[in-house]
Amino acid sequence: MAPSNCRDLAPFRARTPGAYPVEVDQAITPVARPEAPIDPFGPTGSDLSSDAGSSNGPIVRAERRTVSEAESRRANGPDWDRYADEYQATHGPFLGEAGFVWGPEGLTEADLGVLGDVTGKDVLELGSGACQCSRWVNTQGGRAYGLDLSGRQLQHSRRLDEQTGVVVPAVQATATDLPFADDSFDVVFCSFGALQFVSDIEHAVAETVRVLRPGGRFAFSITHPTRWMFPDDPGAEGLIAAQSYWDRTPYVEVDDETGEVSYVEHHRTLGDWVTILARAGFRITDLVEPEWPEGHERIWGGWSRTRGLLTPGTAIFGANLA
Numbered sequence: 190m191a192p193s194n195c196r197d198l199a200p201f202r203a204r205t206p207g208a209y210p211v212e213v214d215q216a217i218t219p220v221a222r223p224e225a226p227i228d229p230f231g232p233t234g235s236d237l238s239s240d241a242g243s244s245n246g247p248i249v250r251a252e253r254r255t256v257s258e259a260e261s262r263r264a265n266g267p268d269w270d271r272y273a274d275e276y277q278a279t280h281g282p283f284l285g286e287a288g289f290v291w292g293p294e295g296l297t298e299a300d301l302g303v304l305g306d307v308t309g310k311d312v313l314e315l316g317s318g319a320c321q322c323s324r325w326v327n328t329q330g331g332r333a334y335g336l337d338l339s340g341r342q343l344q345h346s347r348r349l350d351e352q353t354g355v356v357v358p359a360v361q362a363t364a365t366d367l368p369f370a371d372d373s374f375d376v377v378f379c380s381f382g383a384l385q386f387v388s389d390i391e392h393a394v395a396e397t398v399r400v401l402r403p404g405g406r407f408a409f410s411i412t413h414p415t416r417w418m419f420p421d422d423p424g425a426e427g428l429i430a431a432q433s434y435w436d437r438t439p440y441v442e443v444d445d446e447t448g449e450v451s452y453v454e455h456h457r458t459l460g461d462w463v464t465i466l467a468r469a470g471f472r473i474t475d476l477v478e479p480e481w482p483e484g485h486e487r488i489w490g491g492w493s494r495t496r497g498l499l500t501p502g503t504a505i506f507g508a509n510l511a
């Protein structure tokens with residue numbers, strides 16, 4: 190999680206304390222990154238978190254620049270492989286092994302119910318990470334499947350399958366090319382998953398429409414689009430608007446040594462999301478902006494009580510396919 194002096198442009202990226210001496214200056218900021226110890230056939234079970242928190246690694250610089258879908262995928266898959274151990278070690282206990290949390294505010298699907306009753310339903314999670322949310326769906330009588338770009342995230346899912354006895358079938362794939370037949374699911378959801386990492390969002394939503402059955406439900410959480418105006422600082426400085434809300438240029442990290450893009454996040458305004466969903470044939474039923482809960486002190490990247498009391502950090506959409 191981010192220290193109070195961590196200020197950069199990444200709306201989601203959760204930094205390791207002390208590992209990211211990022212200045213508020215818009216771009217070209219050196220950022221120490223975790224090394225990449227990922228062996229796809231490497232340790233499983235409790236060994237998985239042994240490298241968590243490592244901060245050695247290539248230096249990257251942060252910028253805003255246009256990137257293609259292919260470039261986004263090429264960067265984000267390996268990036269999430271590198272980051273998965275740290276992510277699960279840091280946030281796993283908060284997420285719960287079979288818990289469904291919609292975002293850093295801690296709002297759960299058990300409290301929100303934006304998916305509706307999942308009993309007996311076929312459910313797909315996009316950008317499932319370790320499939321904690323899908324595992325919760327399965328405890329509620331649903332049949333959930335996970336999908337993620339990162340093999341390492343899915344290894345963590347296997348670990349949780351074994352630990353909990355609640356198994357989530359999962360596939361390594363991209364949200365822009367779903368390896369499922371048409372009309373396969375009653376519900377598709379995404380909790381801070383693939384959608385904000387995808388460049389070709391219209392295509393990802395079209396893929397969701399294709400695999401949903403008529404009348405199907407789509408729900409997803411994202412970084413609240415207004416957060417893109419602010420530095421990613423959980424402290425008071427993170428409340429000073431410094432960037433245009435309407436600037437859709439992606440946030441990009443570039444490996445200083447190789448010059449290759451190593452991480453990407455994409456921004457759409459609230460209006461963009463409404464338009465994308467409506468044009469794809471969805472009727473929006475919910476737009477939830479969770480308030481910061483009483484007594485909740487946990488900091489997750491730029492999400493904190495200081496900012497959360499004043500500005501929304503998460504947006505959760507719910508929509509039905511006509």
Ligand SMILES: C[S@@+](CC[C@H](N)C(=O)[O-])C[C@H]1O[C@@H](n2cnc3c(N)ncnc32)[C@H](O)[C@@H]1O
Binds near residue numbers: 262383387
């Ligand atoms: C912030 S994590 C969220 C994971 C999980 N939903 C959770 O709540 O812990 C984002 C996930 O999206 C995945 N992801 C990024 N781009 C993707 C894509 N194009 N298709 C599928 N998954 C993607 C990443 O690998 C990562 O596991």
